[in-house]
Structures are given as structure tokens and as C-alpha cells.
Amino acid sequence: MSAPMTDPRFNDLDGFRVEVDAERFRADVILDRAPLNVISMPQRDQLRKVFEALDEDSAVRVIVLRAVGEHFSSGGNIKGFMEASPEHVSKLAWNVAAPARCGKPVIAANRGYAFGVGFEISLACDFRIVSETCQYALPEQKLGQIPGSGGSARLQKIVGITRTKDIVMRSRRIGANQALDWGIATEMVPDDQLEAATDALVAELVGFSPLAQRTAKKLLNDTEDASLSIAIELEGHCYSRLRSSDDFAEGVDAFHSKRPPNFRGS
Known part of the structure; x- marks a missing residue:
């Protein structure tokens, strides 16, 4: 079996890369901006375009969203919000919702911090496999803001209004165990088994029609x-x-x- 290759269709991406393994019908969208995988404003639009392209690729049946290092993402580039135009900001939720619009199964593999937009884009995926180190949070209240990319809306559908208020209005962090108990996470595994658990789910999903x-x-x-x-x-x-x-x-x-x-x- 050949190793997945960085896809030349997706060159010059800002803070992430794409690997396609045609033999396993799999594509990986990999956040790669060490050490915290901060997501820039241009990156959000690029992520949307990548998910749309992979959705049209017949060689891909399952998409994995993951990250290098100890943390999935600490969130967005805060300075970028002040520099972006209102029109650009108005498109943030549409961009981050790309995994949900994608017709194919999308798996988020989360470890360490998954804050702000990192949490929001994970919520837009179909499956969330978390390592025991994972922490979810929507910390926008600490900046005098609210989640702007669908986070509070999607979370409320999953956990209800009381728990969503507790998370959003207090900028509260949710650990892996609680995320599993509340139905945010699909599965929790030891940190060194996150990749294996993700691989197993991909193999299961590609076996279906x-x-x-x-x-x-x-x-x-x-x-x-x-x-x-x-x-x-x-x-x-x-x-x-x-x-x-x-x-x-x-x-x-x-x-x-x-x-x-x-x-x-x-």
C-alpha cells in the first residue's frame, strides 16, 4: 500500500495541507501551523474550497480533518478579525460549515486544544474522535464577542440550551470525558491511539455504499x-x-x- 501523498492540486495553502490516499479512498486535511495551529482569515476560505474540491473527487470517499502536534487548534488569528471587512466576516460561518455541506463523511480527530473556530469546524464534521487530552472551548466572551462561525448554534443542537449557555457564556473548557458524556464526541481514546482509531473508522466507512x-x-x-x-x-x-x-x-x-x-x- 502506497503512502498518502501531498496533493499537488492544493499548493500554496495557508497553514494546512491536503494528502490523498486513493488506495484507501481517503483524504486528509491537516492543520499544520505549529505549535497551536492558529487558523488565519484566508485559511478559512481555503478550507471551504478544499472541502468542495474533495467532495467532487471520485477517488475520495472519506475525509479526515486533523492536525500536527499536541493541539488541534487554539482558534483563530485574533488580529485578523479587526483587519477583516464586515463582508468578509459575514462569510465565516459559511466557510466553516463546509464539512457539513460536504456529501461525504468527515471525521475530526481532536487532541489538545480545540478552541474557537477549531471547535466550530470540528462541530461541522460528522464524527469527532477525541484523545483524552482534548479540550473544547468557545472563549469569545473573553474578547467581548460571541462565537461567529456556527459554534453556539451547532452546540445547542447537540447538548441543549442549558449546557450551551454554560459553555458559551462562561467561556468554559470541556474535557474529553465530558465531551463524550454530553454527546459532543463520538469516541474517546488514549492519546497515542487517536490515529489508529481514526484509521479504523475510515476503514469502516469506506466499506459502505x-x-x-x-x-x-x-x-x-x-x-x-x-x-x-x-x-x-x-x-x-x-x-x-x-x-x-x-x-x-x-x-x-x-x-x-x-x-x-x-x-x-x-
């Missing part, structure tokens, strides 16, 4: 605020469309033949 994965993600995102009756109705329509897919036919045949399915995403 890409079409069924995209459908499930969009359905769940679209029905988050829907009534039960509407959600059930939309689920039925999605189920019906998948009924005629090649992947469903392959899955049924593989089940009866007692063999692993070979899903192609059609």
Missing part, C-alpha cells in the same frame, strides 16, 4: 429541525430512491452470496 452514505448524511442534516412526520416522509422518499440503485442490488446479492459487497456509489 458511497451513495447510501451521502443519502444518509443529507437526510439527517435536512431533517434535524423537521417534525417527526416530515422526517419520516423524507426518509421514505430517500429509501425509495436507493431501492433502484446499483449499490442496493449489489448489497442484496452480496448478502445472499455471503460475500463482501463491492459498492461503487451508483
Whole structure:
């Protein structure tokens, strides 16, 4: 198996890089600005464009968002907020929401600090695997501000208004254990097992039908605020469309033949 290679399509990125491993249908978006992986203003727009490009890449089925070093990200470049135009600032939430809009599964691998925009972009991912060193926080109150890239809104959907007020209004840090207990984290592992746990989840996800994965993600995102009756109705329509897919036919045949399915995403 070949090692993942830095993708030449994504040169001159500010504070991060992209690696694609076509043999494993995997792409890694890697924050790489030591030591705290501070996220700049231009970097946010670049991250959006990278997720959009990877979403269109048929060689990629799963995307991992991770970072080098002991900390995922201490947050954004504070000075950049004062220098950015109001129009630019108004686009921050759209950029950071790119993992949620992406049709493919996105995994955030978090260790150490995941503060501010580092927490917000992790919340926009589908899965959050945390090491025992992980700390989440939305510290904007200490700057006389509030989260501006969807953090408080997404968090409230996960943990409710009482816990969100406790985190946002007090700039409170949430450790890995509490993040797992509150449903923020998907899984918690020892720090030296974060990469292995991420690899295992990628391997699991690429074994499913890409079409069924995209459908499930969009359905769940679209029905988050829907009534039960509407959600059930939309689920039925999605189920019906998948009924005629090649992947469903392959899955049924593989089940009866007692063999692993070979899903192609059609």
C-alpha cells in the first residue's frame, strides 16, 4: 500500500495541507501551523474550497480533518478579525460549515486544544474522535464577542440550551470525558491511539455504499429541525430512491452470496 501523498492540486495553502490516499479512498486535511495551529482569515476560505474540491473527487470517499502536534487548534488569528471587512466576516460561518455541506463523511480527530473556530469546524464534521487530552472551548466572551462561525448554534443542537449557555457564556473548557458524556464526541481514546482509531473508522466507512452514505448524511442534516412526520416522509422518499440503485442490488446479492459487497456509489 502506497503512502498518502501531498496533493499537488492544493499548493500554496495557508497553514494546512491536503494528502490523498486513493488506495484507501481517503483524504486528509491537516492543520499544520505549529505549535497551536492558529487558523488565519484566508485559511478559512481555503478550507471551504478544499472541502468542495474533495467532495467532487471520485477517488475520495472519506475525509479526515486533523492536525500536527499536541493541539488541534487554539482558534483563530485574533488580529485578523479587526483587519477583516464586515463582508468578509459575514462569510465565516459559511466557510466553516463546509464539512457539513460536504456529501461525504468527515471525521475530526481532536487532541489538545480545540478552541474557537477549531471547535466550530470540528462541530461541522460528522464524527469527532477525541484523545483524552482534548479540550473544547468557545472563549469569545473573553474578547467581548460571541462565537461567529456556527459554534453556539451547532452546540445547542447537540447538548441543549442549558449546557450551551454554560459553555458559551462562561467561556468554559470541556474535557474529553465530558465531551463524550454530553454527546459532543463520538469516541474517546488514549492519546497515542487517536490515529489508529481514526484509521479504523475510515476503514469502516469506506466499506459502505458511497451513495447510501451521502443519502444518509443529507437526510439527517435536512431533517434535524423537521417534525417527526416530515422526517419520516423524507426518509421514505430517500429509501425509495436507493431501492433502484446499483449499490442496493449489489448489497442484496452480496448478502445472499455471503460475500463482501463491492459498492461503487451508483
